[in-house]
Amino acid sequence: MANLKKMLAASGGAIAAVAGLPARADWSLLNMPEGVSELSQEIYGLHMMVLWVCVVIAVFTFGAMIYAMVKFRKSKGAVADTSMVHSTRMEIAWTIVPVFILIGMAIPSVETLIKIEDTSGSELTVKVTGYQWFWQYEYLDKGVSFYSRLAQTSNETRQLGSGKDPNAVDNYLLDVDNPLVVPTGTKVRILLTANDVIHAWWVPDLGMKRDAIPGFINEMWISVDEDKPGTYRGQCAELCGRDHGFMPVVVVAKPKAEFEAWLAGRQAAQQAAAGTATTAAVDTLAGQAVTLAKAE
Amino acid sequence: MAQHEHAAEHADHDGKPQGIRRWLTTTNHKDIGTMYLVFSLAMFLIGGLFAMVIRAELFQPGLQFVDPGFFNQMTTMHALVMVFGAVMPATVGLANWMIPMQIGAPDMALPRMNLFSFWLLFFAFMLLLSTLFLPGGAPASGWTLYPPLVLQTGDAFPVAVFAVHLMGASSIMGSINVIVTIMNMRAPGMSLLKMPLFSWSWLITAYLLIGVMPVLAGGVTMLLTDHFFATSFFNPAGGGDPVLFQHVFWFFGHPEVYIMILPAFGIVSEILQTFSRKPIFGYETMVYAIASIGFLSFIVWAHHMFTVGMPLAGQMFFTLSTMLIAIPTGVKVFNWTATMWRGSISFEPPMLFAIAFLFLFTIGGFSGLMLAIAPADFQYHDTYFVVAHFHYVLVPGAVFAIMAAVYYWLPKWTGHMYDMKLATFHFWMSTIFVNVLFFPQHFLGLAGMPRRIPDYATQFADWNMVSSIGAFGFGLSQLLFVYIIVKAARGGEKATAQVWDQPTGLEWTVPSPAPYHTFDTAPEVK
Numbered sequence: 139m140a141n142l143k144k145m146l147a148a149s150g151g152a153i154a155a156v157a158g159l160p161a162r163a164d165w166s167l168l169n170m171p172e173g174v175s176e177l178s179q180e181i182y183g184l185h186m187m188v189l190w191v192c193v194v195i196a197v198f199t200f201g202a203m204i205y206a207m208v209k210f211r212k213s214k215g216a217v218a219d220t221s222m223v224h225s226t227r228m229e230i231a232w233t234i235v236p237v238f239i240l241i242g243m244a245i246p247s248v249e250t251l252i253k254i255e256d257t258s259g260s261e262l263t264v265k266v267t268g269y270q271w272f273w274q275y276e277y278l279d280k281g282v283s284f285y286s287r288l289a290q291t292s293n294e295t296r297q298l299g300s301g302k303d304p305n306a307v308d309n310y311l312l313d314v315d316n317p318l319v320v321p322t323g324t325k326v327r328i329l330l331t332a333n334d335v336i337h338a339w340w341v342p343d344l345g346m347k348r349d350a351i352p353g354f355i356n357e358m359w360i361s362v363d364e365d366k367p368g369t370y371r372g373q374c375a376e377l378c379g380r381d382h383g384f385m386p387v388v389v390v391a392k393p394k395a396e397f398e399a400w401l402a403g404r405q406a407a408q409q410a411a412a413g414t415a416t417t418a419a420v421d422t423l424a425g426q427a428v429t430l431a432k433a434e
Numbered sequence: 435m436a437q438h439e440h441a442a443e444h445a446d447h448d449g450k451p452q453g454i455r456r457w458l459t460t461t462n463h464k465d466i467g468t469m470y471l472v473f474s475l476a477m478f479l480i481g482g483l484f485a486m487v488i489r490a491e492l493f494q495p496g497l498q499f500v501d502p503g504f505f506n507q508m509t510t511m512h513a514l515v516m517v518f519g520a521v522m523p524a525t526v527g528l529a530n531w532m533i534p535m536q537i538g539a540p541d542m543a544l545p546r547m548n549l550f551s552f553w554l555l556f557f558a559f560m561l562l563l564s565t566l567f568l569p570g571g572a573p574a575s576g577w578t579l580y581p582p583l584v585l586q587t588g589d590a591f592p593v594a595v596f597a598v599h600l601m602g603a604s605s606i607m608g609s610i611n612v613i614v615t616i617m618n619m620r621a622p623g624m625s626l627l628k629m630p631l632f633s634w635s636w637l638i639t640a641y642l643l644i645g646v647m648p649v650l651a652g653g654v655t656m657l658l659t660d661h662f663f664a665t666s667f668f669n670p671a672g673g674g675d676p677v678l679f680q681h682v683f684w685f686f687g688h689p690e691v692y693i694m695i696l697p698a699f700g701i702v703s704e705i706l707q708t709f710s711r712k713p714i715f716g717y718e719t720m721v722y723a724i725a726s727i728g729f730l731s732f733i734v735w736a737h738h739m740f741t742v743g744m745p746l747a748g749q750m751f752f753t754l755s756t757m758l759i760a761i762p763t764g765v766k767v768f769n770w771t772a773t774m775w776r777g778s779i780s781f782e783p784p785m786l787f788a789i790a791f792l793f794l795f796t797i798g799g800f801s802g803l804m805l806a807i808a809p810a811d812f813q814y815h816d817t818y819f820v821v822a823h824f825h826y827v828l829v830p831g832a833v834f835a836i837m838a839a840v841y842y843w844l845p846k847w848t849g850h851m852y853d854m855k856l857a858t859f860h861f862w863m864s865t866i867f868v869n870v871l872f873f874p875q876h877f878l879g880l881a882g883m884p885r886r887i888p889d890y891a892t893q894f895a896d897w898n899m900v901s902s903i904g905a906f907g908f909g910l911s912q913l914l915f916v917y918i919i920v921k922a923a924r925g926g927e928k929a930t931a932q933v934w935d936q937p938t939g940l941e942w943t944v945p946s947p948a949p950y951h952t953f954d955t956a957p958e959v960k
Binding site: 167168169170171178180181184185188189192195196199200202203206207210211212213216217218219220222223224225228229232233236237240243244247248250251252254255295296297298299300302303304305307309310311312330334335336338340342345346347348349351352353354356357372373374375376377378379380381382383384 | 495498501502719742769771777789796807815
C-alpha cells in the first residue's frame with residue numbers, strides 16, 4: 139500500500155515534470171559531461187566528433203531507405219527493376235569510403251589514448267582500493283589514509299521499504315562520509331587495486347574509468363583544471379555484488395594551498411591517533427589474512 | 435493391432451507416431467524445429483518477465499520491490515535466458531525447419547543427434563531456472579560470470595556451470611549438424627554460391643559456434659576447479675589472474691554476439707528481396723561480408739575490456755580491429771538499401787519487421803562504432819549507453835529479425851495465413867515501445883548512470899521512468915505475438931504453396947503446410 143502511494147506520488151511528479159513545472163529531476167541530462175579536466179574535455183571532443191559522423195552517415199543511409207520506401211512502393215505502381223542485382227563500382231565505393239572515414243576517426247583516438255596512458259610527471263600519487271562495498275584512499279608517502287563510504291542519509295533511505303523519499307536527500311547515492319581530496323592544476327596519479335572482487339573507479343567529470351582488480355595494480359591519472367575547484371561525483375562501475383550500486387566515488391578538488399592545509403590537518407589528526415592506528419592496521423592485516431584463507 | 439497402426443501410418447504417408455510420443459521420439463527436422471521455436475518463445479516470455487522485474491524496480495529511485503541481491507540475480511538470469519534460451523534456440527529452430535527445405539534435402543544429416551541436442555538444451559534450462567530456488571539464489575554475477583565475484587555464488591554455482599556445459603554441448607551438436615547437412619545434402623545443382631542467404635548465414639554461424647563454445651566450456655570449467663579443487667587459474671592469491679577469465683570469456687562472448695546476429699542478417703536478406711520483388715543486391719558480396727564479419731569477430735574480443743588496464747598497443751589493436759567491422763557491416767546495410775532501390779515494395783508484417791531491423795540495427799551499429807573508440811569507451815564502459823547499444827542490436831536487431839522470420843514462414847509451417855492486421859498492429863506496438871524503452875538509455879548512460887544497479891541518483895529518475903513505461907508496453911505487446919501464432923496454428927485462411935507474391939527459394943515449391951517429409955527425391959536446381 140505504501141508502495142502504491144509512493145508510486146502514485148512519483149507518477150504525479152513525472153506528470154508535473156512533463157508539464158514543465160518545477161521539478162528536481164533534470165531533463166537536460168542528455169549528453170556526456172564535458173568535464174573539468176584536459177582528458178575529459180578531449181574525450182568529450184572525440185565523442186562529439188564520432189557522434190556527428192554517425193549522424194551524417196545516418197542522414198544519408200536513412201534518407202536513402204526512406205526515399206526507396208516512398209518512391210518504390212508497389213501500391214504506387216512501382217515495377218521492380220530485376221536487372222539491378224550487382225554493381226562492382228558501387229560496392230567498391232561503399233567499401234573504400236568508410237575506410238577513409240574510419241582512418242579519420244582512428245588518428246585522433248590513438249593520440250588521445252597515448253596521452254591517457256602517459257602517467258609520467260605526476261606530483262601526487264593516491265592508491266585507491268576497492269572493497270565490498272566502499273573505497274579506501276591512501277596518499278602515498280604522505281601518511282594519510284582513510285575509508286570512504288556511502289553517506290548515512292543515503293544509506294538509510296536506500297534500504298528496501300525504508301519509507302523515505304530519495305528526492306529529499308541531497309546527492310542521493312552520490313555522497314560519501316570522506317571524499318577523496320585532490321589539488322587542482324596538478325597531475326595526480328591514481329593507483330587502483332581491490333581487496334575482494336573487481337570494482338571500477340569512475341568520475342564522469344574527470345573523464346576516466348579504470349578497473350580495480352584484486353592482486354593487480356592499475357594506474358591512471360587525473361588533473362582537475364586550475365579554475366574548476368569543486369565536488370565531482372561518480373560511482374563504482376563494475377558489478378561487485380549486492381551493494382554495487384551503493385559505493386559512490388566523490389572527489390573534492392581544492393586549490394593547491396587549501397589542499398596543502400587540508401593534508402597537513404589530516405596528517406596531524408592521523409598522527410595523533412597513531413596508537414589506535416597501529417592496532418587498526420594489525421586488524422586490517424588479520425582481516426586480509428582471513429579473506430585470503432577463505433578465498434583458498 | 436500392430437498391423438492396424440501400420441495401415442494407419444500408411445494412410446497419411448509420413449509414419450509419425452501420434453500424440454506425445456511424436457514429440458518425445460521424433461527425428462523429423464520440422465518437428466524438432468517446432469520444438470526449438472516453442473521452447474524459445476517460452477524462454478522469451480520468462481526472460482521478459484525477469485526484465486519486467488528489473489524495470490519495475492527502476493521505475494523510480496529508491497528500492498520498492500526487490501532486494502539488491504535479487505535484482506542482480508534478475509539481470510544475470512535475464513541475460514542468460516535471453517541469449518542462450520530465447521535468441522539462439524530460435525535461430526536453431528529456424529535452421530532446422532528451413533535449411534533442409536532451402537537446399538532441397540529430405541532432413542538434417544544427423545537426425546538423432548538433432549533430437550539429442552534439443553533435449554540437452556531443455557534440461558540445461560530446467561537446471562538453470564531451478565537455481566532461482568536454491569539456497570543463495572540464482573547466479574548474481576552478471577551473465578559475464580567474472581571471477582572473483584562469481585565464486586561468491588551460493589549452491590547455484592556448480593548447477594549453473596553444468597547448465598552452461600550442457601548448452602554448449604547442445605550448440606556444438608546443432609552446429610555440426612548444420613555444417614554436415616549443408617556440405618553433403620544439397621540438391622544437385624545447388625552449388626554453395628546458389629544457396630539462399632539464410633542458409634549461408636547459418637553455415638558461418640555454425641563455424642563460429644564450434645570455434646567458441648568449447649572456449650566458454652573451458653572457462654567455466656576453470657571456474658569450477660578454482661572453486662572446488664583448489665586451483666588458482668583466476669585467483670591472484672595463488673598466482674592466478676582474474677583478467678584471464680575476461681579474455682577467455684570474451685573470446686567466446688564476442689563471436690557469440692555474431693552468432694545471434696548473423697542468422698538475422700540472412701533472414702532480413704531473404705525478406706527484403708521477396709517484398710521488394712527483386713533479387714538481393716550483390717549476393718556474392720553479401721556472402722563475403724558475412725564471412726569477413728565472422729572472421730573479424732575472433733580478433734576484437736578485448737574491446738569489452740578496455741578498462742582492465744591493457745597495454746597501450748593492445749588498446750590500439752582492439753580499437754582498430756573493432757572499427758574494421760564497420761566496413762563489412764556497412765556493405766550489408768548499403769546492399770540491403772540497394773535491394774529496395776527500384777524495387778516494387780509492399781509492406782506485409784515480415785517486411786515491416788525487416789525494415790525496422792534495417793533502421794534500428796543500424797542505430798545499434800553506430801553506437802557500436804562509438805564504443806570502439808577506446809578513449810571514449812573509458813566514459814561509456816559499463817554504463818546504460820552500453821545497455822542501450824547491445825539491446826538495439828539484439829532486440830530490434832536479432833529479435834525483430836526472428837519475428838520477421840516467423841511472420842514470413844508461419845504460413846508455410848502451419849498452412850494457414852495469420853491475422854495480418856493484428857500482426858501489423860503488433861509490429862507498430864513493438865517498434866514504438868522498443869524505442870521508448872531503449873532510446874532514453876543512451877541519455878542515461880552518457881549522463882553517468884552505471885549499468886546493473888537497482889537504485890540510482892535522482893537526476894536519472896525521469897528517463898528511467900520513460901524507459902520502464904516502454905518496457906511494460908513492449909512486454910505486453912509480445913502477448914499479441916503469442917496470440918497471433920496460436921491462432922494461426924489452430925486454423926485460418928488456407929495458405930497457398932507460394933504464400934507471398936513470387937518468392938524465390940525451394941521452400942515455396944512445396945505445399946503449405948509443408949508435408950512431413952519434403953524432397954525425398956532431390957529437386958533439380960538450375
